[in-house]
Amino acid sequence: MVLHPLRHELPIAPAQPVLIAAELQAFLDSSQLTGLDVTWLSTDQPTPRGEWVAIVPLLSRWVGGTELKILPKLRIVANCAVGYNNVDLVAAEMRGVLVTNTPGVLTESTADLTWALILATARRLVEGVDLVRSGKWTGWHPEQLLGLELRGKVLGLLGAGRIGQAVGRRAPGFGMRILYAARGAKADFEKETGAGRVDLQQLLAESDVLSLHVPASPETKGIINAETLGHMKPGAILINTARGDLIREEALANALTSGHLGGAGLDVYTEEPAIHPRLLAAPRTVLLPHIGSATEETRRKMAAIAVANVQSVLAGTPPLTPVF
Numbered sequence: 001m002v003l004h005p006l007r008h009e010l011p012i013a014p015a016q017p018v019l020i021a022a023e024l025q026a027f028l029d030s031s032q033l034t035g036l037d038v039t040w041l042s043t044d045q046p047t048p049r050g051e052w053v054a055i056v057p058l059l060s061r062w063v064g065g066t067e068l069k070i071l072p073k074l075r076i077v078a079n080c081a082v083g084y085n086n087v088d089l090v091a092a093e094m095r096g097v098l099v100t101n102t103p104g105v106l107t108e109s110t111a112d113l114t115w116a117l118i119l120a121t122a123r124r125l126v127e128g129v130d131l132v133r134s135g136k137w138t139g140w141h142p143e144q145l146l147g148l149e150l151r152g153k154v155l156g157l158l159g160a161g162r163i164g165q166a167v168g169r170r171a172p173g174f175g176m177r178i179l180y181a182a183r184g185a186k187a188d189f190e191k192e193t194g195a196g197r198v199d200l201q202q203l204l205a206e207s208d209v210l211s212l213h214v215p216a217s218p219e220t221k222g223i224i225n226a227e228t229l230g231h232m233k234p235g236a237i238l239i240n241t242a243r244g245d246l247i248r249e250e251a252l253a254n255a256l257t258s259g260h261l262g263g264a265g266l267d268v269y270t271e272e273p274a275i276h277p278r279l280l281a282a283p284r285t286v287l288l289p290h291i292g293s294a295t296e297e298t299r300r301k302m303a304a305i306a307v308a309n310v311q312s313v314l315a316g317t318p319p320l321t322p323v324f
């Protein structure tokens, strides 16, 4: 084969040094990593000091002032999550470092998991499984493990963005009426599902199942506390697949133990992976290990978007999914 003489003279651009969470290696193929000199960084390793120009962290890695300081060449933090409360956005902006996330691709899997939690909590699935496994089940009984029938009840959505709306779109199939609270009205969502927009007070007072879908922010931190829990309907169920910081966990444990709430289904916690001991001991809880987006398909898409953001920025083009 005759090669064009010029091919030999083209300078080969040096591969760009990047840090990528080692846990993502299984979800990426070599074609996505072209032009990158990857250092795989596992969760238990601290962020190293060095000349890396990009980092693809998981939510478990804090990227703040110190990390930005020891990575002086950093151009982008491509967070592999839709949330980005593990990144100090102010520090990044001051340093001129771009921050991206992976919105959209987690929506359907997280909405499915939210419904898994709603059904498991309402119908006392874990207690049922435990009873069968214990060998103490003595047979069908009309009053055994009675739960909440969803048909005709109100599903309250705190936050009606991508995931909140996807959860809402599944509700008519279960015969639930939808109320939601968000900063702005969602006309298309209302038209599609018949959802009604209310303020937080009405949402708390009328929801039989209250599901949280706002991001963690200074305004939403602790939004579910002793006072707001007190305004919830007696026997209502609280579901959280958003962020642990939204809930004051001690207050939630009190509301469950006193019987004011009918149950709680949680995927996220304030001090992950530690879980408040009173929540662990509280009745009628379904506690999952932050698996909202844990499907093979979604993980691949998340890793692909995070790395595509890196490739785009290193090529001098705008990031695909910037946070700001």
Ligand code: NAP
Pocket: 082, 083, 103, 104, 106, 107, 110, 158, 159, 160, 161, 162, 163, 164, 181, 182, 183, 184, 185, 213, 214, 215, 216, 217, 219, 220, 241, 242, 243, 267, 268, 290, 291, 292, 293, 294
């Ligand atoms: P999104 O599309 O940005 O939706 C966020 C919603 O929250 C919007 O409706 C927004 O209202 C509303 N909101 C924001 N701040 C508010 C405030 N102070 N008061 C009332 N409403 C407020 O986000 P998303 O993709 O649906 O994701 C939601 C959250 O789910 C993420 O931030 C992440 O923390 C969490 N998540 C968890 C998992 C998991 O594994 N469990 C997976 C994916 C995501 P406006 O529309 O009016 O602005």
